[in-house]
Amino acid sequence: MQMAQFAITNLYVDKVDENKLVEEAIIKMLAQLDPHSTYSDAQEVKKMNEPLVGNFEGIGVQFNMVEDTLFVIQPVSNGPSEKVGILAGDRIVAVNDTAIAGVKMSTEDIMSRLRGPKDSKVNLTIVRRGIKDPLHFKVVRDKIPIYSxxxxxxxxxxxxxxxxxxxxxxxxxxxxxxxxxxxxxxxxxxxxxxxxxxxxxxxxxxxxxxxxxxxxxxxxxxxxxxxxxxxxxxxxxxxxxxxxxxxxxxxxxxxxxxxxxxxxxxxxxxxxxxxxxxxxxxxxxxxxLPDGSMIRLTVxxxxxxxxxxxxxxxxxxxxxxxxxxxxxxxxxxxxxxxxxxxxxxxxxxxxxxxxxxxxxxxxxxxxxxxxxxxxxVPVDTTQYTVYHQNIAAKGVILKTTMKFIENNRKSLLAKYNKFETYEKDFTISEDILKEMREMADKEKITFDEKQYQQSLPLIKAQLKALIARDLWDMTEYFRVINQSNPSVQRALEILSSTEYENILKSGKRL
The missing domain is CATH 3.90.226.10 (2-enoyl-CoA Hydratase; Chain A, domain 1)
Known part of the structure; x- marks a missing residue:
């Protein structure tokens, strides 16, 4: 291997990128072993480790991309964005005077601009509903926890x-x-x-x-x-x-x-x-490896x-x-x-x-x-249709939620001051569903009445759960969505009957 690299470096007719050659050789070698022996470059190693280490350095917001705009779902509690006054529902349109809204910038590029070393500063331009002029915030980046x-x-x-x-x-x-x-x-x-x-x-x-x-x-x-x-x-x-x-x-x-x-x-x-x-x-x-890259070798x-x-x-x-x-x-x-x-x-x-x-x-x-x-517990395919697959894949359900939240956040929180009240009383109205169908039409998704009716209970559950998440947190999302999760519901039935003991005693798989 070293001899071949030496020969290419010193004798090959054209100039070559040695590092790239070595990387490709390592990747090809590992591919001969097993599916989980892999090579990662230095940048990939950092990204891979962040969710496991439990933190990264950035501005501290949960967000979704809605129509090429970064929409803040929630600022991280006591994080750098919350400390300077950034609110749920804000739209971040520029980072350090560089527009990130309406310019077809990738989510990865946007995140790279928002993240940075602890104690570094970033200037954000925010559009807030009800405020005519853009707002400007200077955020000091910090370590942001990632929860398991x-x-x-x-x-x-x-x-x-x-x-x-x-x-x-x-x-x-x-x-x-x-x-x-x-x-x-x-x-x-x-x-x-x-x-x-x-x-x-x-x-x-x-x-x-x-x-x-x-x-x-x-x-x-x-x-x-x-x-x-x-x-x-x-x-x-x-x-x-x-x-x-x-x-x-x-x-x-x-x-x-x-x-x-x-x-x-x-x-x-x-x-x-x-x-x-x-x-x-x-x-x-x-x-x-010395350059910050890493091999994960199956042992x-x-x-x-x-x-x-x-x-x-x-x-x-x-x-x-x-x-x-x-x-x-x-x-x-x-x-x-x-x-x-x-x-x-x-x-x-x-x-x-x-x-x-x-x-x-x-x-x-x-x-x-x-x-x-x-x-x-089998996969429940009864409510999944091509129509639902399309509106989910093209972000229509998510965009419908974002638009509804943006227009109604204050009134919703005033009416449902506790999640328990929301869970009991809030229903997905025909107006919300009409908005969703119109959005689907704009995405050129062909409407199918039969498929729509078949998927309607699932669509309503997902909309209600996403609204709950944006008003409160992920726990509330799962409190709603678990009501239609077959495995969760089956688990509750097993616990409330003699099935739990019977499964362990009999050893039979049901």
């Missing part, structure tokens, strides 16, 4: 609900804080929502699993050709070792999510509800306490496309849909050779990729 928890609330009088979106540096701390708050409100049982959670730090997964397991119970172990077996045990210091526990997973729950779920299932600590998880069980070791595999390998099958070095990507591996979820796995538990079959037994109740569980739930 999307929602935490009492979903029923004795049942708490916590949703985690990733496993980062602050996940265990956030979870423990929310857990104690819910316990003060009388929580006895818990629904832990890991749907769509793509993973993160191993230590965060271990710390979370520790909340549920007894001392010296194995959480996960790793093993590889040149990596000795490493075992990770619960300390027994968790705050929810008793009480019913349901874990929600789906086909996008991966890695750290699967470690937690597998440990809970293998120790018969709780019931897993949903669909088979993604199946990402390869351990990557980060290798930092071992994750195994659950019962000895199940979490990783789904792949063919090492298999190249099925020009860029060397693992096409069949990446299309696994499509294959699951086509094979009927997403809609029928009867379509899922595991050979007896992959059979394992749980640690306490000796229930049958299977290896072979991902965590198979104890209670299967």
């Amino acid at each position: 928890l999307d929602a935490s609330y009492m979903i029923q009088p004795k049942t708490g609900y916590i949703r985690i979106n990733r496993f980062g540096a602050t996940t265990a701390e956030e979870f423990n804080k929310s857990l104690k708050e819910l316990q003060k409100k009388g929580m006895k049982d818990l629904i832990l929502d890991l749907q769509g959670n793509g993973g993160g730090y191993l230590n965060a997964a271990i710390d979370l699993a520790n909340e549920f397991l007894e001392q010296k119970e194995l959480i996960v172990y790793t093993e590889g050709r040149n990596s000795q077996r490493s075992e990770f045990f619960a300390k027994g210091t968790g705050d929810f070792k008793k009480g019913k526990l349901i874990v929600l997973v789906d086909e996008f729950s991966a890695s750290a999510s699967e470690i937690v779920t597998g440990a809970i299932q293998d120790w018969d600590r709780g019931v897993v509800v949903g669909r088979r998880s993604f199946g990402k069980g390869l351990v990557q070791r980060p290798i930092d 071992a595999r994750y195994y659950t306490p019962a000895g199940r390998c979490i990783q789904k099958p792949y063919k090492a070095g298999e190249k099925e496309s020009e860029d060397g990507s693992f096409t069949s591996y990446n299309q696994d979820l499509i294959h699951r849909y086509n094979n009927g796995e997403m809609t029928s538990a009867d379509s899922i079959h595991f050979p007896d050779s992959l059979k394992c037994l749980t640690k306490k109740l000796k229930r049958v569980v299977y290896a072979g990729g991902g965590i198979m739930p104890d209670y299967f």
Whole structure:
């Protein structure tokens, strides 16, 4: 490799970009190994680490892009933007005298202008509803926290609900804080929502699993050709070792999510509800390179306490496309849909050779990729139509929400001073739906009455949830949307009946 690089550098007829050549060579080599050994340049490393480290440096606003304009949903509490008086509903139209509205600038370019080192200053031009002239603010950038928890609330009088979106540096701390708050409100049982959670730090997964397991119970172990077996045990210091526990997973729950779920299932600590998880069980070791770039090299595999390998099958070095990507591996979820796995538990079959037994109740569980739930919940396709897909993909539902909020924020907050009142009394009116349909027409989305009526309950739920999020926060969004989430509703039914005990005792998958 070094000899080839030396020859090209010193003998090749034209001048070449050596760094680019080396990068491409590394990428091609890693593509011969497995789907998760990857190379990231210095800029990619920084972006990749921000959500897991738990903070970034910027102005501190939640925002959406609406018609080429940055629309502030909420300023971060006690963050730099809130401190200078920027409000929900403001539109940021210029950064340091450079227009960012109406100029077709990418979201990434806008974010790069708003973010910057702590204590650096940025000048923002704001358009505010009801104010004729633009407003000017000087914001001093600061560290902005990124939270792992999307929602935490009492979903029923004795049942708490916590949703985690990733496993980062602050996940265990956030979870423990929310857990104690819910316990003060009388929580006895818990629904832990890991749907769509793509993973993160191993230590965060271990710390979370520790909340549920007894001392010296194995959480996960790793093993590889040149990596000795490493075992990770619960300390027994968790705050929810008793009480019913349901874990929600789906086909996008991966890695750290699967470690937690597998440990809970293998120790018969709780019931897993949903669909088979993604199946990402390869351990990557980060290798930092001198220029700030990084190789993440697979060195071992994750195994659950019962000895199940979490990783789904792949063919090492298999190249099925020009860029060397693992096409069949990446299309696994499509294959699951086509094979009927997403809609029928009867379509899922595991050979007896992959059979394992749980640690306490000796229930049958299977290896072979991902965590198979104890209670299967199919994808609900009844309300999804092409019309709904189009209005969602083109941002029509989101834009309808933004426009409604912009015109009615003050009156809504005055009328619904508490979320509970909003949840009970607010309904999506025909005027809002008419506005949405007209917006869809402008986006050249063909209206289909039958499909519209079929998707209407879903559309109304999404609109109401998004309005709640913009008036309050993500917890309120999930308090609305969970009312139509099949897995959440099934979990509540299991907890309120004898099914929970029956699933654990019988070992049968339902």
